[in-house]
Amino acid sequence: MLTQLQSVARKSIRLSWDGFRYIPFWAASLMITGMLLKLSYLDNHLNVGGMNHWKWEVNLGAMFLATFWTVFLGPRARILALSLLDFLFSAIIFSDLVYFRYFKDFISVPVLMQAGQVSSLQDSISSLIFYKDALYFADLPFAILLTYWVFRRNSPKRKPKPVGPRKIRIAVKCLTAIIVFIVGYQLIAIPVAVQKNGWARGLFEGNWWNVPIYNVTGLFGFHGYDAYRYAKEHWMGGGLTDDQLKETKDWMNTRKKLQQQAETEPLFGAYKGKNVLIVQAEAFQTFILNQKIGGQEITPNLNQLIGKSVYFPNFYHQTANGRTSDADFATSCSFQPVSSGSVFIRFADHTFDCMPQVLKANGYSATIHHVYDGSFWNRNNMYHNMEYDKFYNIKDFKIDEPLGWSLGDKSFFRQTVEQLKERDHQPFYAMAITLSSHHPYSIGKHDLNVGSLAGTTFGNYLQATHYVDQAVGDLVDLLKQAGLWDNTILMFYGDHDNSLNNWDEYAKLFGRPVTELEKSTIMKKVPFLIHLPNDEHAGIIDKAVGQVDTAPTVMQLLGIPGGDYHQMGVSMLSAAPKPVVFRNGGFTQGDTYFVPNNEGILGHGSCYSMKDGSLQDAAVCLPGAKAARLELQVSDRIVEQNLIPLLRKDKQKK
Numbered sequence: 001m002l003t004q005l006q007s008v009a010r011k012s013i014r015l016s017w018d019g020f021r022y023i024p025f026w027a028a029s030l031m032i033t034g035m036l037l038k039l040s041y042l043d044n045h046l047n048v049g050g051m052n053h054w055k056w057e058v059n060l061g062a063m064f065l066a067t068f069w070t071v072f073l074g075p076r077a078r079i080l081a082l083s084l085l086d087f088l089f090s091a092i093i094f095s096d097l098v099y100f101r102y103f104k105d106f107i108s109v110p111v112l113m114q115a116g117q118v119s120s121l122q123d124s125i126s127s128l129i130f131y132k133d134a135l136y137f138a139d140l141p142f143a144i145l146l147t148y149w150v151f152r153r154n155s156p157k158r159k160p161k162p163v164g165p166r167k168i169r170i171a172v173k174c175l176t177a178i179i180v181f182i183v184g185y186q187l188i189a190i191p192v193a194v195q196k197n198g199w200a201r202g203l204f205e206g207n208w209w210n211v212p213i214y215n216v217t218g219l220f221g222f223h224g225y226d227a228y229r230y231a232k233e234h235w236m237g238g239g240l241t242d243d244q245l246k247e248t249k250d251w252m253n254t255r256k257k258l259q260q261q262a263e264t265e266p267l268f269g270a271y272k273g274k275n276v277l278i279v280q281a282e283a284f285q286t287f288i289l290n291q292k293i294g295g296q297e298i299t300p301n302l303n304q305l306i307g308k309s310v311y312f313p314n315f316y317h318q319t320a321n322g323r324t325s326d327a328d329f330a331t332s333c334s335f336q337p338v339s340s341g342s343v344f345i346r347f348a349d350h351t352f353d354c355m356p357q358v359l360k361a362n363g364y365s366a367t368i369h370h371v372y373d374g375s376f377w378n379r380n381n382m383y384h385n386m387e388y389d390k391f392y393n394i395k396d397f398k399i400d401e402p403l404g405w406s407l408g409d410k411s412f413f414r415q416t417v418e419q420l421k422e423r424d425h426q427p428f429y430a431m432a433i434t435l436s437s438h439h440p441y442s443i444g445k446h447d448l449n450v451g452s453l454a455g456t457t458f459g460n461y462l463q464a465t466h467y468v469d470q471a472v473g474d475l476v477d478l479l480k481q482a483g484l485w486d487n488t489i490l491m492f493y494g495d496h497d498n499s500l501n502n503w504d505e506y507a508k509l510f511g512r513p514v515t516e517l518e519k520s521t522i523m524k525k526v527p528f529l530i531h532l533p534n535d536e537h538a539g540i541i542d543k544a545v546g547q548v549d550t551a552p553t554v555m556q557l558l559g560i561p562g563g564d565y566h567q568m569g570v571s572m573l574s575a576a577p578k579p580v581v582f583r584n585g586g587f588t589q590g591d592t593y594f595v596p597n598n599e600g601i602l603g604h605g606s607c608y609s610m611k612d613g614s615l616q617d618a619a620v621c622l623p624g625a626k627a628a629r630l631e632l633q634v635s636d637r638i639v640e641q642n643l644i645p646l647l648r649k650d651k652q653k654k
Contacts, residue, residue, distance in 0.1 A: 027146065028070060031082050032063040034139045035089055039219055041135065042093050046100055048598040049215045054191040062220040064184025071177045079150040083143040089220070094136045096219060101128045102439070102499045105321045106210050106222060109230035110341020127440040127457060192216055203600045210340060211584070212600025226340070233640065240637055251634045252647065255568060262556040262574035267537075269559020273427050274533065275488040276359070276554055277420075279475070280327060280433045281468060283441075284494035286313065286525040288465050293509060294449045298466050301473030302492070302527070308535040309490075312572060314544045314590065315528035319496045320583040325377040327495035328433065330547035332356070332386065334567030336635035337583060343639060348382040350642040353565040355429060355551050357387045362560055365389050365425040369416045370433040371397045371407040392419055404443045404464070409436040409471035417478045426487070436471070437464040439499055458505040461498050486533050489557060493547070494526025516606070517613040520595050524582065528572075532557075544590040545572040546580035566647050568635060579624060587621075587628040594621040594628075602629060 039059050043051050066085060070078045099107050195216045196204065203212055204225070214222045240248070262268055288298045289306070297303060319326035322342030329343045330336065333354040337343055343350075356366035367390045374380040374393035383391045394406060397415050401408035407415075416432050436443055439457075446463035453459030472492065479485040503514045506522065514522070528545070530553070532538075548569035555562055556571040570578045579589045585596045588610070596605035607621035608614065637643060 027079055027082050027150075028067045030146075031086050031143075032060070032067065034086070035063055036060060038090065038093055038136055042097055042219065045097060048211050054195060055215065055218050057187045057191050058216075058218040058221045061184045061187025062218060062224070064180050064187065066220070068177050068180040068184060071173045071180070075154045076151050079147050083140075083147045086143050087137075087140060090136050090140065092223070093219065094133060097133065097136075098125060098128050104211075105340075106214060106219070106226075108210065108226045108340040110338075110346050111321065188217070188221060192221070211598050215598055215600070240641060244637060245643075247630075248634050248637050248643065249647070249650065251630065252566060252638075255570075256562070258576045258578060259552055259562050259567070259570050259574075261576040262552065262571040263561055265556070265574060267573050268556050271489055271532065271557045272559040273363075274558070275427050275484060276364075276429045276491070276558070277479075277484075277488055278331070278431045278491045278493075278550075279472070280324075280331065280431065280493060280495050281472075281527075282324065282434050282437045282495060283439060283461070283498045284434075284437060284465060284468065284526060285498055285522065286315070286494070286527050287506075287522050288462065289527055291509065293453075293462060294451050296448060298448065298462055299469040301469045301476070302529075305472070305476065305492075305531060306529055308538050309529040309531040310537050310573070311530075311540050312528045312543070312545050313525075313540060314542055314588075315493065315526060315572075316524045316544065316546045316580045316582070316588065317494065317496045317526045318546045318548060318580070318582060322377075324433070324495050325379075325382075327547055328377075328431075331493070331550040332431070334548045334551040334569040335639055336548065336568065336581070336632055338636060338639060339583060339632075342377060344377045344379065344382045347639055347642070348378050348385055350385075350639065351644045352386070353567055353644065354386045355554060356383075356389075358551070358555065358560060358565055359429040359558070360387060360389070362558070364427050364429045365423060366429045367392060367419070367423065368431045368433070369412075369419065371399075371412050371435055372405065390423075392416070403467075404436050404441075405438050406435050408443075409434045409468050410474050412436075413471055413475040414478060417475070417482055417484075420484070421482055433495075434468060434471070437461070437468045441498075443467055453505060453508060456505060458500050458502060458509075461500060462509075488533070489554075490531040491529070491550070491554075492531075493528040493550070496526070497523040515613055517593060517608045517610075520586075521593065530557075541572065542590070543572070543577075544580045544588045549578075564651070566638070566644050568631070579627065581628040581631045583632070585625065585628055585632065587624050589624060592616065592621055592624065594625055596625070602626065 036056070036059055040051050040056075043049075043055070066089070067082065070081050073081060096106050099105070099111075203216065210222065210226075213225060217225055290303050291298050317327060318330050318336060320337045320339055322329070322337050322344065325342045325344040326337035333352040335343075335352065338346065356368075360366050366388050368383055368388050369392040370379070371394050374391060374395070379391065379393070396419070397407055397412070399407050401411035403409075412434065413432065416430070420428060420430055441457060441460035441464040443460070443464050446467060448463045448466040450459040450462050453462065476485070476490075479488060479490070501519070501523070503519060506514050528550075546569070548567075549572045550569065551567055552562060552569045552571040553573055554560075555565075556573055570576050577589075579587045581587045585600075586594050586605070588594070591610055593608045593610050594605060595608070603618055603622035603625045605618070605621070605625075607616040607618050609616055638647075
């Protein structure tokens with residue numbers, strides 16, 4: 001009897017062990033453990049909030065959901081699938097890291113729609129990759145060896161026959177898969193639900209910034225949510241509630257009243273019929289103006305031009321990961337960029353009241369000039385929708401000064417002025433987008449000695465901007481020679497930051513450490529000047545202004561009423577007060593400056609006094625943070641839901 005019981009027990013243990021063999025715990029566990037370590041390593045490099053227990057849980061849950069199905073595969077197919085998943089996930093982590101180093105954001109579906117532009121970014125991408133990044137792929141050689149070992153061990157000739165009934169093996173696999181799936185789902189759902197009902201309340205409805213979403217969902221959870229968000233936006237319908245639509249209309253009506261103040265002020269129409277030339281300078285930032293290195297001015301021509309212009313030292317870019325296209329959109333169309341991707345890519349067919357349309361309706365010709373492929377940033381389609389008369393792209397320029405990405409800015413400006421002369425149409429509105437100072441700033445020629453910064457990307461940046469400054473000096477001379485200078489309003493501004501945040505290098509340039517407030521304002525401030533004919537109204541205006549305020553400023557100078565148009569900005573030259581709102585929910589009103597933290601909780605972050613840089617109580621910035629969030633939501637609704645035609649109908653009914 002005892003012998004029979006022992007025999008049954010041994011058989012049961014053997015069957016249990018044989019069943020356990022068919023559960024890929026060992027291979028999946030290795031892959032999941034390695035992936036969790038990589039995600040933790042990534043989080044340390046991003047420095048956006050740290051690995052809390054929630055993030056560990058959602059990352060583990062994501063790995064369970066990604067691998068549970070491999071239970072049903074045979075040993076060879078299973079190890080191959082896990083190895084491929086390991087490579088795929090490692091590549092995603094690596095790609096997100098490189099992207100984050102430049103854009104301070106994560107790759108989203110709208111960004112992937114721009115993947116065709118990657119070949120043009122090769123130099124920039126290579127400069128953002130470091131040797132230590134190989135750690136994200138360090139386990140792949142072991143995965144390959146394990147795959148080889150499992151394939152040999154389970155070859156048709158050597159593969160051992162399965163032990164135990166087939167039904168039991170299938171039942172064990174099914175039970176394992178169900179348990180892993182349920183546990184994985186709960187590891188994601190519970191932490192996300194807890195945070196959505198707590199500090200992250202409203203985060204997924206607002207979608208104002210991807211970083212806080214990442215801090216709730218983890219990296220792979222973010223990509224899953226982003227795919228769902230994109231599908232919902234494009235394929236599942238949706239739309240706005242009546243309350244959201246009313247809130248949007250009320251906000252725009254209130255803003256329109258503020259905009260109309262400019263129409264009662266002395267400068268309204270003071271330059272009616274004058275030409276307008278706007279220069280958008282690539283990655284050109286305010287901190288280099290009136291700055292010397294080794295006793296040499298970095299921007300002598302702009303320094304001189306500022307003295308003859310209306311200059312705004314507190315002008316801020318408002319771009320997100322659409323970068324140059326975001327600056328173009330905010331400047332031309334006076335709306336906030338979207339939080340993910342680029343309006344140029346995602347919504348080029350939507351309706352906007354941009355400067356080309358507005359000025360053409362008032363007798364202007366409208367051209368845009370940029371020495372690059374017309375399809376980059378979907379410019380061909382977007383500019384057609386903006387109703388430019390002509391888009392001068394790389395096909396329209398002679399590359400007689402190869403430099404950096406394309407044509408040197410000196411030749412670019414010369415040929416742009418020639419194109420304007422050939423058109424022989426005044427008044428004209430023209431926008432010129434430079435390229436020579438594009439990341440990684442290796443222009444190959446320079447005459448600025450940057451001393452100990454030589455050979456660094458930061459040093460290259462200073463040399464590239466010095467070259468651009470020389471080109472601006474040439475542009476002024478060219479306009480004078482063409483007889484356009486005294487009849488043209490020239491505006492110059494930077495499109496976005498330089499993506500360089502080694503503060504030790506800034507300290508070398510400034511000769512002092514950089515404060516915490518400066519670390520944010522340096523990255524947000526870009527120059528903006530308006531040179532008016534005969535150097536009129538030259539001086540400094542200290543008010544805080546941003547890119548969305550550019551179009552209303554042009555309209556005030558030219559005397560174009562804004563009543564029939566829908567824009568978010570307010571003229572920089574108007575006395576009407578308005579905060580500058582950033583895509584991440586930060587803002588400045590001139591006296592205060594708010595930097596939100598990475599959690600996304602309304603009002604949580606650093607509230608600074610602009611007077612002395614001191615930290616204020618967060619409550620001081622809370623009302624501004626609420627207003628900033630509402631502005632971003634209103635802008636997103638109008639842009640994404642294509643509401644301007646509806647707003648126009650409402651205007652006609654009144």
